Amino acid sequence: MARGRHQPREKVKIDNPWPTIKRIWHYLGDRKFKLILVLVLVTMSSLLSLAGPYLLGTIIDELIDITQSTRLTQSLLLLGTVYLISIVTGYVQQFMMIRISQETVFSMREQLFQHLHTLPLKYFDEHQDGDIMSRLTNDIENVSQTLNTSVIQVFSSILTLTGTLVVMVTLSIPLTLVTLLIVPALYFGMKWITKRTRVYFKHQAKDLGDLFGFIEESISGIAVIKHFSQETNFKQQFTDKNARLRESGYRAQVYSGFIPKYMNMLNNMSFAVLTFVGALLAITQAISVGMIITFTQYARQFTRPLNELANQFNGLLSAVAGAERVFEVLDEEQDYTSVAHPYVKELLGHVAFHDVSFRYQDELILDRVSLVAKPGEMIALVGPTGAGKTTVLNLLMRFYLPENGQIDIDGYDTRTLSKHQLREPLGFVLQDPYLFEASIMANIRFGNKIATDEDVIKAAQKANADSFIQKLPQGYQTILKEDGKGISQGERQLLSIARALLRDPQILILDEATSSIDTVTEVKIQTALKRLMHGRTSIVIAHRLNTVERADTIYVLDAGKVIESGNHKTLMQKKGFYYNLYKRGFEETGS
Incomplete structure (x- = not known):
């Protein structure tokens, strides 16, 4: 039952992402008032962005018609006001969403760390330390980065998409139909890409955890590696694991990189067709030149949220892959526990x-x-x-x-x-006592948190540890390195005995x-x-x-x-x- 053993690579299961997304949304829901305010600001920003192209088309028609010079000035002022308010609301919503995302990730990380301390020893026997650390750090950070931007972008994109479609239908049904030609190609293309991207993002998260675990194990056991001259063997193992991460990361990034390129291609094709059809309608005087400009702006505004949704999907997949690994730990059954026995006093x-x-x-x-x-x-x-x-x-x-x-x-x-x-x-003196990166005083007091400094010193004296402690530069306040590095094995054992004596078990x-x-x-x-x-x-x-x-x-x-x-x-x-x-x-x- 050794810790940190190497586990064979398991086939990554493609899970349904929606339950994970719902769980992330549940964490966001704990800050619902702040989130509602952000969504209100996003709605305002989206509505203002819809007003911009319409005002721009109106201004162009007024420029063509010289008799509308008075209204032109008013329209320009109104357009400037719309863009200014849109910029301000955009900044405020971004800052608020960053605060919400950081609070959310703080709660997730805290809950994960606390839950880890409730898990049975068996869980730590079966998982590498580095993999667990990766879930606490890298996977949580993926969720954080996505929440910083994705929630606003997704909500804004949906609002903009819906509003733009309504306005376009109102302005011109033929040009709206031309614009909508992009949707089927976008749907099937994105379905093909994301089906593969999701797999590789999950592979990437797992391979990163494996590599972290191997690095942590290698550093902890560096003395043994050198003693048995296994440097070459460990270098090769690292190369193999690093190559596996490189391959899964490469595939994830390559497939996700298709999305913006694919979207740009569809946007350009759509814009070209729309311009051609609009020109034909203008020649027949079915619509004005200003209307064509307005509609092309709305068409861009229609494809932009589609593009943003597609791009956000990459980050969302990465976050879901990380969140799944976090929730896997949170779903682990806790260590067996029982309520206090009512008749047991001592x-x-x-x-x-x-x-x-x-x-x-x-x-x-x-x-x-x-x-x-x-x-x-x-x-x-x-x-x-x-x-x-x-x-x-x-x-x-x-x-x-x-x-x-x-x-x-x-x-x-x-x-x-x-x-x-x-x-x-119970008191423990184990074969390989673990000491924390803290003072000697704090390490001994670990056995009894309410003990005074005098109690700690007495325990150290009984453990025959006081003599070597007094010779250290700062005595009992000397900060030990991680796992007691810097003092001998025997001195570590004496501190462990002092810790047990202080506990008085x-x-x-x-x-x-x-x-x-x-x-x-x-x-x-x-x-x-x-x-x-x-x-x-x-x-x-x-x-x-x-x-x-x-x-x-x-x-x-x-x-x-x-x-x-x-x-x-x-x-x-x-x-x-x-x-x-x-x-x-x-x-x-x-x-």
């Missing part, structure tokens, strides 16, 4: 597994495991790699739910406890790891662990012989089953599986 730390079985992706990991840890006792889990030791701890913390059996703390089924009730009494979960640590630091860690474990229920994945020898009960796991149990002396006398493990040394077996 857990003392009696842990029991009753015939617990667990299956992961059709593979049986644990098979009818039973074990008991009484308050204040220490139990050790030993066995070869893949025996199921870490899974026992994950099930206790309810990162996963057992397939069969029951896990109790103080007689309460862990599934009946709230997350707070279950995890508040009833139950300790320890994945003890002191390998690759110098002797002096190892002694400090062992001393700190003894202080931490004193008087507490401790469940330990043991790596060192001296740890196992101190355990009250040792559970020996192999292939997901408890095959032996007892204290060190009893198990050694049996001369069974544990005896052989002990003689070979636990480190060699990967226990």
Whole structure:
């Protein structure tokens, strides 16, 4: 169940975009008053744009007829006023829509981040970190950029299209029919293009997520890559993934690039035919020259929103592809949770597994495991790699739910406890402790947010961490790099122990790891662990012989089953599986 594993490329399903668009619209609806004001401004701007060509045609006819000079001045002033108001409303609606879109995307991003923290560990096991990051950043940004412009453009284009059509029919039915010849060609052409564009935009979003995941994994594991001289292999993998993104991005952009070119071709053809037919009508004096100018302006105004709708469709497809990936996460089932158990006040730390079985992706990991840890006792889990030791701890913390059996703390089924009730009494010292990019004080306080500075320092002193902290440039205020880079593995482990001591838990979960640590630091860690474990229920994945020898009960796991149990002396006398493990040394077996 390793995180960030490479997943085979799945065939991208072409989903119906309308449910996704409706969900985006639902987010916009939360700001309906601002949105209504924007739509009112868009309506005003569209109506004013319809008045412009009519006034322009009137002015041309008045120029031809010299007797209309007084009305000409009035028409010019009116035309200037119309264009000025149209410009002002255009700017205001744009600024307001940017505000609405940013607030909408803020809500989506916040909801996505919060939902990620409610998902079970299984989800993160099955998805690369970089892919998840891509959904939080790149896919959300695609939605943001589209909302900034598309909502206004689409609404404005529909209004302009409808209004222009009504005016054109009023002015000249023959010229309107000529203008409408563009619609069938536009419809079938756009249908052919967008059918392909949607697929490639979705491929592009997925390939970008895969590439982000690979980059994140490569940077995190750079030391291992260099140690095993795998630079060439990883460069080739990056090239392959980058080429895949290049190909899907190229195809998406090529097909989407057809749209403006196709529209320009149709516009030019329509304008040429319209001018020719208008000239014939003018010769027969069926319409005036000013009317021809007015109509060509309306014809341009009719095709312009069609062109804008076509162009916006590209951005809309990209946004839908990104939004679909965001909604996929939001639709993931949340981690199992329960309301607070009404009778649980404080857990003392009696842990029991009753015939617990667990299956992961059709593979049986644990098979009818039973074990008991009484308050204040220490139990050790030993066995070869893949025996199921870490899974026992994950099930206790309810990162996963057992397939069969029951896990109790103080007689309460862990599934009946709230997350707070279950995890508040638990403390962790893991094999590879994670430290945040924050001060040492903040990293230790992560175990208990209400602890004072004095409490943090006392915990660090008990963990034997105070001496090395005091030697740092800013002491407890020293800012650690991401994941504790800049301090040694042993020092990271001491901070992790201090964090657990500050939490003062009833139950300790320890994945003890002191390998690759110098002797002096190892002694400090062992001393700190003894202080931490004193008087507490401790469940330990043991790596060192001296740890196992101190355990009250040792559970020996192999292939997901408890095959032996007892204290060190009893198990050694049996001369069974544990005896052989002990003689070979636990480190060699990967226990």
